[in-house]
Amino acid sequence: MLKRKALEQMRLWKERAKGNEALLVEGARRVGKSTTVLEFARTEYASHILIDFAQAPRDILSMLEEYKNDLDTLFLMLEAYYRVKLRERESLIVFDEVQRFPPARELIKYLVADGRYDYVETGSLISIRKNVEGIVIPSEERRLEMAPLDFEEFCWAMGEGQLADLIRRSFEELKPLPDALHKRATRLWREYMLVGGMPQAVVSYVEERDFAAVDYVKRGILSLYLDDMGKYGNGDASRVRSVFAQVPGQLAKHEKKFTLASVDSSARMRDYDSAFFWLEDAKLVNVCRNSTDPNVGLGLHEDGTSLKCYQADTGLLVSQAFADSVEMLDEVYREIMLDNLSINEGMLVENAVAQQLKAHGRPLYFYSRYDRGNARGTMEIDFLIVRGYDNAAMKPRISPVEVKSTKRYGTSSLDKFRASFDKRLGTEYVLHPRQLQVEGDRVYLPLYASFCL
Known part of the structure; x- marks a missing residue:
């Protein structure tokens, strides 16, 4: 695991946000976003769930859409599917490659308002029309750009x-x-x-x-x-x-x-x-x-x-x-x-x-x-x-x-x-x-x- 400065920035975000905003980690493909976020989840939280939209099954996508107004049921289903126990204010949910499923990004507004868990999104090509069309961009996002390693x-x-x-x-x-x-x-x-x-x-x-x-x-x-x-x-x-x-x-x-x-x-x-x-x-x-x-x-x-x-x-x-x-x-x-x-x-x-x-x-x-x-x-x-x-x-x-x-x-x-x-x-x-x-x-x-x- 390479030591990355972004990891410390994520820790600062957690300390300052206190659950009041999600973190959107942007960067080019292969720049290390997912690896760094997983290290953050592993070291800073009691448990975490990672939903990778590059390969998430249709069942998960359906859950996120069908139960967006019933978060209690949504969380229970995610726990059962990923075999992870979520703990209030001690767990992180990661939306990896979120640009591949824009409705998940729109859902962030309601997940943050619920306040039970922390949320990190990763993505590239976040702003192109195809990846934002038809959704309301959540104002509850803090952006962090990951670049290639500096010297x-x-x-x-x-x-x-x-x-x-x-x-x-x-x-x-x-x-x-x-x-x-x-x-x-x-x-x-x-x-x-x-x-x-x-x-x-x-x-x-x-x-x-x-x-x-x-x-x-x-x-x-x-x-x-x-x-x-x-x-x-x-x-x-x-x-x-x-x-x-x-x-x-x-x-x-x-x-x-x-x-x-x-x-x-x-x-x-x-x-x-x-x-x-x-x-x-x-x-x-x-x-x-x-x-x-x-x-x-x-x-x-x-x-x-x-x-x-x-x-x-x-x-x-x-x-x-x-x-x-x-x-x-x-x-x-x-x-x-x-x-x-x-x-x-x-x-x-x-x-x-x-x-x-x-x-x-x-x-x-x-x-x-x-x-x-x-x-x-x-x-x-x-x-x-x-x-x-x-x-x-x-x-x-x-x-x-x-x-x-x-x-x-x-x-x-x-x-x-x-x-x-x-x-x-x-x-x-x-x-x-x-x-x-x-x-x-x-x-x-x-x-x-x-x-x-």
């Missing part, structure tokens, strides 16, 4: 929990790690980019240390996602698949903004809005949007026509990008690991940083401005986040984040951004392969410390 969780899985703690302390104290530990953390970060954070892939790597075996797992997950696009994409299936297929190529460009012309020369963003929505709702991509007037409240100035699209998991991005190299997998992975392969590594590094930010609940924004004829007014910042600023009594300020994949780089965009928006900004962060260094309000962080932001 800290990967460290835990690899038996490097103490190193992860030292990385976090280094970030908090702004003191670099000793060189030997820095090198170890850097190598672990490169392993993380190749393996990614899908639990099945991580377990395979922990047990076998075989990139080919890991890649086999990841390609199976990608195939599952492509099947889902065909099954649930409805009229948008072809556009969804086209956008998803273009992600590696778009990120390989120096200018990483998604260009629809690469999908269809006549494409318009309004025609592809629903495809991006589907991929975001399925948690298969992390969309980063342009905030044209960077200030606290980044979404208030969002340009919906200008975006970057990252793979939700960097390990899957690697397998997707090298789909034509199956016969040379060991060599490809080894060369990437040793930094010998001639690829745009910035694609993987920037995707991995986006994955860390998203895993910590940060909405993704960047800043881009092109001023024809005025190079001083042209700039692009990879990410914008909001953090408390030490020199302003920890009041929230914009922190620009630049990601560098090589040891030699420039910071002209960051310099121009500071000159343009100085009073709005707090600490600037440059994520790079080198050691931690501080220069006034600018902090140069090792890439492996990105999970701390």
